[in-house]
Amino acid sequence: MKKTLVLCAVLMVIMSPVFSVEAFAKDSITMRNVADQKTFDPFRTTDLNDWKQHYQIFDSLFREEPDGSFVPALCTEYKFSEDGNEMTFTIREGVKFHNGDVMTADDVVFSLNTSIGSPFTSKFTSVMKEAVKVDEKTVKLTLKHAYIPIIGCLVSSSTSIVPKKVYEADPAKFAQNPVGTGPYVLKEVKSGEKIVMEAFPDYFRGIAPIKTMVVRVIKDDNSALMSLESGELDMMQPAQDYSDRDAIMGNPELKYYEAPQACTFLVAFNQKGIFADKRLREAVARAIDKEDLILGAVNGMAEPTDEGITPLCPQAPKDFRGFEYNLEKAKELMSQAGYPNGLNVTMRVIGAANYTKPAEVLQAQLRKIGMNIKIEPMERASWFDLAFAKGQFDITFYAHAISVVDADFCTYPFLHSSEADGKGNNYMGIKNPELDSFLEKARLSLDEGKRREYYLKVCEIIRDESLFVPCYTGKRTMAAVSGLKGVYADPMMRYYTFNYSW
Amino acid sequence: MLKYIGKRFLMMIPVLLGISFILFTIMDLTPGDPARAMLGEYAPQQEVDKLRDELGLNDNFFIRYGRYVLNALQGDLGTSYRTNTPAIEEIKARFPATLKIALLAVLIAIAIGIPVGIVSAVKQYSFTDIASMMSALLFTSVPPFWLGLMMILLFSVQLRILPAVGSDTWKHFLMPAAAMAAAQMATLIRMTRSTMLEVIRQDYIRTAKSKGAPPRRVIFRHSLQNALLPVVTAVGISFSNLLGGALIIENVFGISGLGTLMVDSVKGKDSPMLIASVMFAAFVGGLVNLLVDVMYIYIDPRVKSLYVKG
Numbered sequence: 099m100k101k102t103l104v105l106c107a108v109l110m111v112i113m114s115p116v117f118s119v120e121a122f123a124k125d126s127i128t129m130r131n132v133a134d135q136k137t138f139d140p141f142r143t144t145d146l147n148d149w150k151q152h153y154q155i156f157d158s159l160f161r162e163e164p165d166g167s168f169v170p171a172l173c174t175e176y177k178f179s180e181d182g183n184e185m186t187f188t189i190r191e192g193v194k195f196h197n198g199d200v201m202t203a204d205d206v207v208f209s210l211n212t213s214i215g216s217p218f219t220s221k222f223t224s225v226m227k228e229a230v231k232v233d234e235k236t237v238k239l240t241l242k243h244a245y246i247p248i249i250g251c252l253v254s255s256s257t258s259i260v261p262k263k264v265y266e267a268d269p270a271k272f273a274q275n276p277v278g279t280g281p282y283v284l285k286e287v288k289s290g291e292k293i294v295m296e297a298f299p300d301y302f303r304g305i306a307p308i309k310t311m312v313v314r315v316i317k318d319d320n321s322a323l324m325s326l327e328s329g330e331l332d333m334m335q336p337a338q339d340y341s342d343r344d345a346i347m348g349n350p351e352l353k354y355y356e357a358p359q360a361c362t363f364l365v366a367f368n369q370k371g372i373f374a375d376k377r378l379r380e381a382v383a384r385a386i387d388k389e390d391l392i393l394g395a396v397n398g399m400a401e402p403t404d405e406g407i408t409p410l411c412p413q414a415p416k417d418f419r420g421f422e423y424n425l426e427k428a429k430e431l432m433s434q435a436g437y438p439n440g441l442n443v444t445m446r447v448i449g450a451a452n453y454t455k456p457a458e459v460l461q462a463q464l465r466k467i468g469m470n471i472k473i474e475p476m477e478r479a480s481w482f483d484l485a486f487a488k489g490q491f492d493i494t495f496y497a498h499a500i501s502v503v504d505a506d507f508c509t510y511p512f513l514h515s516s517e518a519d520g521k522g523n524n525y526m527g528i529k530n531p532e533l534d535s536f537l538e539k540a541r542l543s544l545d546e547g548k549r550r551e552y553y554l555k556v557c558e559i560i561r562d563e564s565l566f567v568p569c570y571t572g573k574r575t576m577a578a579v580s581g582l583k584g585v586y587a588d589p590m591m592r593y594y595t596f597n598y599s600w
Numbered sequence: 601m602l603k604y605i606g607k608r609f610l611m612m613i614p615v616l617l618g619i620s621f622i623l624f625t626i627m628d629l630t631p632g633d634p635a636r637a638m639l640g641e642y643a644p645q646q647e648v649d650k651l652r653d654e655l656g657l658n659d660n661f662f663i664r665y666g667r668y669v670l671n672a673l674q675g676d677l678g679t680s681y682r683t684n685t686p687a688i689e690e691i692k693a694r695f696p697a698t699l700k701i702a703l704l705a706v707l708i709a710i711a712i713g714i715p716v717g718i719v720s721a722v723k724q725y726s727f728t729d730i731a732s733m734m735s736a737l738l739f740t741s742v743p744p745f746w747l748g749l750m751m752i753l754l755f756s757v758q759l760r761i762l763p764a765v766g767s768d769t770w771k772h773f774l775m776p777a778a779a780m781a782a783a784q785m786a787t788l789i790r791m792t793r794s795t796m797l798e799v800i801r802q803d804y805i806r807t808a809k810s811k812g813a814p815p816r817r818v819i820f821r822h823s824l825q826n827a828l829l830p831v832v833t834a835v836g837i838s839f840s841n842l843l844g845g846a847l848i849i850e851n852v853f854g855i856s857g858l859g860t861l862m863v864d865s866v867k868g869k870d871s872p873m874l875i876a877s878v879m880f881a882a883f884v885g886g887l888v889n890l891l892v893d894v895m896y897i898y899i900d901p902r903v904k905s906l907y908v909k910g
Contacts, residue, residue: 330763
């Protein structure tokens with residue numbers, strides 16, 4: 099008995115300092131990332147999970163404030179030429195890189211041109227032509243045409259400013275040991291497990307209140323939740339299917355943050371296959387009960403939408419109505435299309451709950467009009483290869499997310515005919531000259547009033563032609579311990595840890 | 601003996617070649633484009649095609665496989681498509697965590713499984729025997745990931761005495777190793793018990809007892825040594841399984857080991873990384889099996905006589 103007690107005492111002494119100092123010290127935070135960091139090179143990634151760390155290590159010419167507005171970051175002033183085709187920036191003086199070098203106009207020009215030349219960043223740079231140095235303090239960016247959302251593009255970490263000398267010397271080494279002007283310096287990487295960053299003492303906005311930032315890769319949602327509950331994590335991206343929402347909201351030590359998602363979940367058709375027939379597409383549009391779909395797919399944690407443009411975009415028409423839910427009309431359309439006795443189609447979806455669950459609800463709803471859906475879930479990479487790149491699908495359910503809150507980002511790459519046939523992101527193969535014309539006018543216009551009119555027309559064409567069926571827009575979420583200040587859920591999952599404090 | 605070991609090493613070459621060929625074929629036949637996975641889902645097709653050319657992905661299957669084998673023979677197992685780092689470097693970074701979990705799990709399984717199995721056999725049909733057999737059945741049936749989650753709930757969330765995720769200190773390995781050890785331990789309990797029961801009914805044990813040998817000597821010297829042979833085989837197989845099968849546990853405990861590396865490689869269509877990591881796991885598995893065979897020689901004199909002349 100005595101021996102057992104001694105053993106227990108020894109074990110308790112050994113176990114007591116189990117949590118490292120960092121977990122409790124109030125000048126550090128431990129966060130979750132759901133995937134491994136692929137690279138620290140901001141010009142060679144399109145991965146949202148990589149970007150999260152890039153926003154801590156690098157700065158761009160502009161940054162986003164918590165209220166969603168854009169403010170100058172590495173520039174102090176900017177102006178557009180009269181025709182809007184050129185932007186001139188005055189770069190911020192005295193900004194230091196992590197290696198101690200002062201940022202120059204050459205660094206800005208090099209970074210912008212490297213980004214423009216990279217296939218990874220084309221989403222943000224396709225409209226940019228070239229950056230040139232005007233003088234030691236001034237840089238000019240020439241655009242292919244005037245473009246209203248350009249500042250949103252220059253907020254992205256894909257247009258981060260890097261030190262020319264270091265990057266040019268060895269880009270591969272830079273991808274492992276990045277040097278930026280951002281509030282945090284990369285200190286340690288344990289591949290696939292954790293990243294440690296420390297506050298940069300010479301940061302131009304002052305040293306960050308959080309001195310050490312640990313990013314842990316935790317793929318399992320249950321483990322992540324328990325780590326947050328046990329105090330090992332201070333902040334995390336909750337489960338995408340909102341399954342942990344009640345547990346977090348019911349815990350007085352934790353806070354759950356929500357924001358509208360810059361994303362529309364939709365039913366997409368391959369316009370070349372069986373769904374080339376507009377009547378079939380309209381039948382689907384009229385047979386979907388969106389409220390039921392939301393309840394079954396995401397436990398009611400979404401808002402139904404009829405707009406072909408993500409509602410968060412300022413240009414999205416308000417109170418826009420789609421086709422009414424009408425099973426009789428849908429059945430009639432099926433008969434008119436030549437399928438009075440039903441039709442069998444395959445729905446290829448990414449094999450993750452946020453796609454398979456809605457697919458199952460849609461399967462049940464469309465069965466009512468005689469459309470028998472066979473769900474074919476597949477790996478994300480396979481879906482992108484077969485459905486997205488090669489157009490090998492009949493019908494699918496997908497989340498259309500945007501990286502800049504502007505209707506052009508939401509529509510042009512996705513719906514314009516020049517982006518079809520593997521040339522861009524128009525994986526549905528939509529080719530509609532009238533739609534093209536409105537998309538082009540809206541893209542080139544500098545008048546927001548006119549743009550709104552054009553985008554209303556775009557939404558009407560999407561509805562009338564049933565090009566796709568917008569279903570719902572979800573919520574971006576974030577969970578953190580109650581004591582952590584400055585946390586919010588960002589619609590595009592863009593986080594600046596510089597704003598956090600205890 | 602050395603000749604035998606050399607022969608076994610040579611036998612690994614066709615095995616590794618076979619593995620690489622099977623994986624290369626599977627990765628080639630399944631949908632998914634590595635170039636698109638590298639450039640990003642929304643990358644323009646022309647850029648994807650350009651990268652495919654650069655990587656030589658448009659070449660004939662046999663040319664690509666031949667090139668891979670030639671490079672592998674020169675020690676170059678390729679560069680990861682996802683991270684752009686040499687595959688071997690990534691394996692070097694990931695393997696220690698998997699090895700630590702597997703070693704600790706095997707130690708736990710041996711430390712508990714063999715003694716409990718012996719007691720069960722010696723005290724057959726007693727309460728201890730029934731209890732240990734029931735526990736073994738339970739541990740075999742419980743999925744390791746569930747056990748892992750329950751452990752986190754108890755030791756991390758409720759008691760807060762063990763960290764839930766990561767691999768920074770030895771304490772981080774206790775729960776994953778214990779979760780992994782449970783099923784292996786159950787196998788060892790049952791196997792030790794059955795082999796011991798077989799041995800203690802042998803004539804030479806009866807002789808030892810009748811000659812007045814003390815019970816402890818009969819159990820450990822006469823019975824256990826003879827009963828150990830199949831148990832050593834089971835430990836070897838367990839260890840090989842643990843090395844390759846830690847995936848779920850690594851996911852649950854947020855540890856970056858070989859298992860997660862393999863799954864991430866499959867998801868990212870990262871063939872060089874996948875093939876290199878599977879071949880590495882197979883090589884280590886082969887080494888463990890060889891070690892087990894060598895240990896036979898020292899445990900069982902009958903086996904030793906096959907290799908030692910005179």
